[in-house]
Amino acid sequence: MNAPSRIRMNPPVFYFAATFILLFALTVIANPQAAGEWLLAAQNWAAHTVGWYYMLAMTLYLVFVVVTALSGYGKIKLGADHDEPEFSYLSWAGMLFAAGISITLFFFCVSEPLTHLMQPPQGEAGTVEAGRQAMQVLFLHWGLHGWGVFAFVGMALAYFAYRHNLPLALRSALYPLIGKRINGPIGYAVDGFGIIATVFGLGADMGFGVLHLNSGLDYLFGIAHTQWIQVALIALMMGAAVMVAVAGVEKGVRVMSDINLFLACALLLFVLFAGPTQHLFNTLIQNLGDYLAVLPRKSFDVYAYNQSNDWLGNWTVFYWAWWIAWAPFVGLFIARISRGRTIREFVFGVLLIPLGFTLAWMSIFGNSALTQVLDHGMTALADSAIENPSMTLYLLLETYPWSKVVIAVTVFISFVFFVTSADSGTVVLSTLSAKGGSTDEDGPNWLRVFWGVMTALVTSGLLFAGSIDSLKSAVVLTSLPFSVILLAMMWGLHKAFYLESQRQIAQMHSLAPFASSRRGKGGWRQRLSQAVHFPSRDEVYRFMDDVVRPAIAEVTEVYAEKGLSVITQEDPSHDNVSLKIGHGEEQPFLYQVQMRGYFTPSFALAGLGTQELKNRRYYRAEVHLAEGSQDYDLMGYSKEQIINDILDQYERHLQYLHLVR
Structure with missing residues (x-):
């Protein structure tokens, strides 16, 4: 058998994506105010014009993976028929669990439900019913839809790479549609758009993370909450992430991630048992039931009769675009660890294992904040969610015992999550912009450094152009073409499954008896x-x-x-x-x-x-x-x-x- 070629840069993919991202970053940095206004206008256009499309596309991704898993195709292995899973079920579940944790959980777990309480998409603000609706919306944004698109991309990458020996690249999912032309301009454009979406998705994550960390340092040490401080934090943490990615100190990073995961669970349990424990358990079950009850309706709710398109664009459309932008990143990670799994266990594992922790986190922190506002009249907390959302979690933790220690631990956890996510992101981007090598081989080190610098530049430029609003706008716009590519990938994957079923039928035909x-x-x-x-x-x-x-x-x-x-x-x-x-x-x-x-x-x-x-x-x-x-x-x-x-x-x-x- 021929040995695989050495992994190296894929020039068409790299130059296409790098040129677009560099031009965008330099334009925003050179004209931050004008760029901010343009981005905001573009997002308003997207919300009013293609908001319905984002809602429909995300629901289609989710329905596709669930129906596939429940059908006869669910028995297909992500690999050859004789492949066995590389990791035990417990280890695999643990890695999926870790994949569900990001620094943005800290940013949104308190600020988002309080914002929906005070500025609901419909109904009267500041009421108990508004709080209940806020948790329904929060669960929608962090629930099955997001993990559905991750499962879809991961399934497509793993299926074509491990079962059909095609490159571990997004373009491989189009092989049933365009054949060998995946290694031509069309295929390279698909990978390029995937990289562009991923860079802006990571940039948004990094931007929210930096705002969150800056607020924590401001609370603890009085470090100013300014744009230049944020740029310095971006440079510091992305530099650390790139060094980790290049050095390949996987064992150290893995140990630190395990410690961080333990501390995050400890923080969650602390908030649960130091607060109104019985109420938090009750609301968790209530929120879960409400979410499942309204899921079909909310999946298609564009508030067409409430004229709330601005709310839809600022929240649900942004979230759907953000999940789509993160899909190549997380999809590649879960594909790498899932070789040998059947499609059925892969889909339900990806949908349910990380989801349980994410929704528990959002419910416990979100209802703790709602209790402070609705039952104890802590209106300053609600005002902070609207005016300074990155500080809101720290103001909530201030009401708990040992608040200084707890907040310091939270800042530390956030920092490590930031570094590990950025490290993983640069590795994935280097892989997506490379070719050759084996399916388990990562991209060259210099590509990791390059994409780290590009992501840092994009994040810095967007923060100067308008902070949170610019981050949201850029994600919505850059995810739009990639969302269309995902629909084409869905068609290609469906056709591949059909061909596989026909192959199984053909195997049952014995056309010539043995001599x-x-x-x-x-x-x-x-x-x-x-x-x-x-x-x-x-x-x-x-x-x-x-x-x-x-x-x-x-x-x-x-x-x-x-x-x-x-x-x-x-x-x-x-x-x-x-x-x-x-x-x-x-x-x-x-x-x-x-x-x-x-x-x-x-x-x-x-x-x-x-x-x-x-x-x-x-x-x-x-x-x-x-x-x-x-x-x-x-x-x-x-x-x-x-x-x-x-x-x-x-x-x-x-x-x-x-x-x-």
Whole structure:
């Protein structure tokens, strides 16, 4: 087999995305006031013109992944049929759990519900009903829709990379639609738009994070809440993130992330048990029930009869655009850790595991803040949510015991989340703008540095152009073209699933019977001996050399005489040999015989010592097709029987091509 090429920059993707982002950043930095006004006007246009589209698109992404998981396609593996998950279920769940935590949870968990309380999309402000509606909206913004688009992108990346051996890139999802042209201008444009959306999504996250950290430092040490301080914080933390990304100190980062996760859970439990615990448990269940009850209606609620388009654009449309912008980043991460999972367990794991923590966090902090305002008259907290939202969480924590220590811990947790998110973001951006290498290989270090600098520039420029409003506007605008690409990816993924189902139907057609028995001509005694024989590595090597390779060579010669495009590939280690037949633009036929080792069963090891039994292995010459192992062994077949098996599988492949034409 040919070794994968070295990973390197993908020039068309890199130059397209980098040029757009650099020009945008320099324009905003050079003319911050004019850029801020233009961005705000553009967001108002988007809210009034395509707000309905964002609402519909996000609902389609969610419905698509849920229906796919519940259908027969849910049994398909994200990888070859014989692939097993790399991580245990517990470890995988833990990583999904960590993926759901971001510094923006700290920024919005208090400020958003209080803002909706005082400025509701409909109804009277400052009432108990407004507070209940605020939690419904909060759960909508942080609930299933967002994780649905993450699950969709992760599923598409993992399916085409691990099951069809295409690049771990967004363009691969369009292969069923445009074929090899994914490696041309159309495919590169798809990856470029994905990078642009991701940079602005990360920039928004970084902008909210910097505002949150600046407020914490202001509260603790009196550090001024100014734009230049924020730029200094961006440079400091992005510099730290880039150094971590380049150094590759994964173990240290992982340990720090684990500690941070523990501290975040501790902070959540502290707020729960130091506050009105019984009320917070009650409201958590109430909020969950309200959310599930209004989910279908809220998914399509554009407030068309309330004339609240400005509210919709500032909140729901922004959130949907932000989730879309983050989808390549988080989707690539969850695809990397999910090889070997079925689509069904992948979808429901991604939808439900992080969601539980996120909604619990939002409910506990949000209802704690609502209680302070509605029951204790703390109107200053509500005013802060509107006038200075980045300070609101600290003002809430001020009402708890040991507030200074708790706030200091919160600032520390936020800082580490900031660095780890930015670190992961630069690595993902470098991968999206690179080509070659294996699917598990990250992009070059210099690309990580470059994208770190670009993201920092974009964030700084947007903060100067109008702070929060500019961050929201940029995300809404840059996510718009990528949202259309996601719809095309959905079409491509659906077509790929259809083709897979037709392949399974074709596998059930046996178009030509075998010329002779599969197990030789020595009668039932030889058949039984073969069944209980567990060959050694050397026996399988000899079988591969003496029987399998001559059979494939003979078939290759005949296929070549018929004018077919035939390629035989052999691994340097001689562990496998394969035959590949091209069919132009149609999917090629692949037949591979691969030697695989297994531990010998104990009943076959009578008379051996314990240590010998433990280490003894046997080997099989297994048949693999393009979709993975077929789970049967050729040992004991004659050359003629192997040739018949190749022909049988090839005729099934032709039947598959017939069904999908």
